[in-house]
Amino acid sequence: MSKIISLAKRRGFIFQSSEIYGGFGSGYDFGPLGVEMKGNLKQVWWSGMIKNHENIIGLDAAILMNPKVWQASGHLTAGFADTLRECKKCHKRFKKDEIKKDRCPECGGELTKPRKFNLMMRTFVGPVQEEASTTYLRPETCQGIYVNFGNIVRTMRCKIPFGIAQIGKAFRNEINPKNFIFRTREFEQMEMQWFCHPKEANKWFELWKKERIKWHLNLGIKKENLRAKEIPAKERAHYAKRQVDIEYRFPFGWGEIEGIHNRGDWDLSNHSKHSGKDLRYFDEGSKEKYFPHVVETSVGVERTLLAFLCNAYQEIKGGRTRTTKSAKEVEILLNLDKKITPVKVAVLPLVRNKPELVKKAKEVYQLLKPYFVCQYDEVGSIGRRYRRGDEIGVLYTITIDFETLKENDVTIRDRDTMKQERVKIKDLVEVLKERLED
Numbered sequence: 001m002s003k004i005i006s007l008a009k010r011r012g013f014i015f016q017s018s019e020i021y022g023g024f025g026s027g028y029d030f031g032p033l034g035v036e037m038k039g040n041l042k043q044v045w046w047s048g049m050i051k052n053h054e055n056i057i058g059l060d061a062a063i064l065m066n067p068k069v070w071q072a073s074g075h076l077t078a079g080f081a082d083t084l085r086e087c088k089k090c091h092k093r094f095k096k097d098e099i100k101k102d103r104c105p106e107c108g109g110e111l112t113k114p115r116k117f118n119l120m121m122r123t124f125v126g127p128v129q130e131e132a133s134t135t136y137l138r139p140e141t142c143q144g145i146y147v148n149f150g151n152i153v154r155t156m157r158c159k160i161p162f163g164i165a166q167i168g169k170a171f172r173n174e175i176n177p178k179n180f181i182f183r184t185r186e187f188e189q190m191e192m193q194w195f196c197h198p199k200e201a202n203k204w205f206e207l208w209k210k211e212r213i214k215w216h217l218n219l220g221i222k223k224e225n226l227r228a229k230e231i232p233a234k235e236r237a238h239y240a241k242r243q244v245d246i247e248y249r250f251p252f253g254w255g256e257i258e259g260i261h262n263r264g265d266w267d268l269s270n271h272s273k274h275s276g277k278d279l280r281y282f283d284e285g286s287k288e289k290y291f292p293h294v295v296e297t298s299v300g301v302e303r304t305l306l307a308f309l310c311n312a313y314q315e316i317k318g319g320r321t322r323t324t325k326s327a328k329e330v331e332i333l334l335n336l337d338k339k340i341t342p343v344k345v346a347v348l349p350l351v352r353n354k355p356e357l358v359k360k361a362k363e364v365y366q367l368l369k370p371y372f373v374c375q376y377d378e379v380g381s382i383g384r385r386y387r388r389g390d391e392i393g394v395l396y397t398i399t400i401d402f403e404t405l406k407e408n409d410v411t412i413r414d415r416d417t418m419k420q421e422r423v424k425i426k427d428l429v430e431v432l433k434e435r436l437e438d
């Protein structure tokens, strides 16, 4: 993990939040490459949901909601809490499995009896800080979907089965944030809620489980590093009738990256009860009125991003490029899928002390920049620059050499095969577009 963390920081993927003040509560900031990669992941998920399915539509609900939502959803009651013991001396809190000898694992102090600690992040809305103005930062994005169920069915004339997709921030006051961006207090979720007839929920659960596993594999996750784990009743989330976790084998062990949940009618029926608004669905054909059951697919952006980074990270001893001098030298290759890799193209002049090469390279860079996320690099030997690109997963490297000046063509180097080909500058945009397409 330390290698991934170091690469992420060194190359501008991920920085510690508020670093100059010593960091803050396990928060992380996404640097220039991180934000591109995150954006790519979200875009691939979103278009996969919305474009590939005629009956999935989108929503972007507010983070701050009426606190009654969280009463109805069960998040304010014991359902969304960790059982912890607190050290009377250093006041740190620990889960049962972290305590070995009935004393504080950090300072050896005496521990309190186990108590429930709610994971909701509390905040105050408006100028007065009192109970009446208390609300919460949402711990999951899907409640915004349930409370809009009626609005969406009416305005979009949805027919069951159909899905609503949403991407957005969620917050949990995690007691023990750890493993870099795996468990943080602020994160993004990509959630799709599939509303179906109760009798069909099991069938849809199986279909969505398969579909979501395929999504990860299609983006390059190695089969041996992915598994689906059926969660037994006593370990399930409070709303789940059935739960399968899709797990990735991280360097620190298996960890959940996505949850598939059969939430039954838990949410819609509870919101109907608490709000007094009937959220049942009326089937025009069968004249049946019922609470649809919900199959949810919920995937974390940061956890998935970390899984993709770990999955793509390779160290090649002795190097794969001719320019690696020592056999002991190690080259890093990040072979991220073309859809998610942050930088698609790099443009390099062969040398930087020839003004005519630099000028031409900058022209090519300007030509490509509107179409692709593109970097210009003129510092260091050409081999060193190739390696710098490989390390962040640059797909294609365009080199401007002396022949370019005569022939108006360039070389394109492919990250994975390292093959180089000459292409006319006038064809470059089309050639790259073609290669980057599906």
Ligand code: ATP
Pocket: 140, 172, 174, 181, 182, 183, 184, 185, 186, 187, 188, 189, 237, 256, 257, 258, 259, 298, 299, 300, 301, 302, 303, 304
């Ligand atoms: P865990 O058991 O690891 O706490 P969870 O079962 O509570 O996770 P869900 O409620 O199913 O997680 O949330 C769906 C997805 O949201 C998870 O699979 C994960 O990718 C992401 N997620 C949940 N909590 C966090 C967190 N604290 N930090 C980063 N991502 C998270």
